[in-house]
């Protein structure tokens with residue numbers, strides 16, 4: 498089903514995080530543009546591993562969250578709650594020198610999963626890390642019995658939409674003017690366990 502052909506309701510089914518902020522905070526209009534925060538870690542020649550994120554990573558993850566999402570970033574308290582909450586899988590992308598350069602989170606309850614958030618520091622983008630994060634979150638979801646994974650993405654974020662499309666997510670609806678200010682639509686996407694059918 499293409500975007501816009503189905504209206505998605507005001508809430509998500511079986512989503513116990515309904516009181517939490519939007520699953521994916523609004524993101525910059527040009528997520529692969531000039532580095533907005535040169536103090537964030539850069540990729541250089543380092544290699545990276547994925548590992549579970551813990552509360553001990555809060556400072557580094559929060560720094561990335563605040564720099565990447567700006568005014569729309571989750572609060573530090575919410576990020577702390579997310580890292581500690583039940584039914585969550587949070588992964589950290591860590592350089593070989595131990596610096597967190599990205600993270601992603603999944604909510605998995607029963608047969609439904611939601612990608613809560615994902616971000617890679619500007620200096621490490623374009624190297625396949627966002628894809629690795631997403632693939633690991635999907636694998637974690639399906640290992641837990643999830644059958645469908647949902648997410649929301651700004652309509653004006655072609656990089657993320659391209660990534661999700663290439664991973665088999667399909668657009669199932671639109672939440673008009675979901676991201677404020679700016680009146681930017683949220684595209685709701687779904688990936689089934691079997692992928693595109």
Ligand SMILES: CC(C)(COP(=O)(O)OP(=O)(O)OC[C@H]1O[C@@H](n2cnc3c(N)ncnc32)[C@H](O)[C@@H]1OP(=O)(O)O)[C@@H](O)C(=O)NCCC(=O)NCCS
Nearest residue numbers: 524528529616617622623624625626627628650656659660
């Ligand atoms: C979205 C994000 C996590 C992708 O991370 P990344 O490490 O740069 O992504 P990858 O290198 O794994 O690339 C994955 C795909 O993204 C798309 N992509 C990456 N860079 C792109 C660019 N410059 N232009 C267009 N598409 C691009 C492509 O589809 C790419 O797949 P391909 O390499 O097979 O062509 C990262 O850009 C980011 O943190 N953006 C800001 C936060 C954000 O937008 N989060 C998502 C909110 S919904």
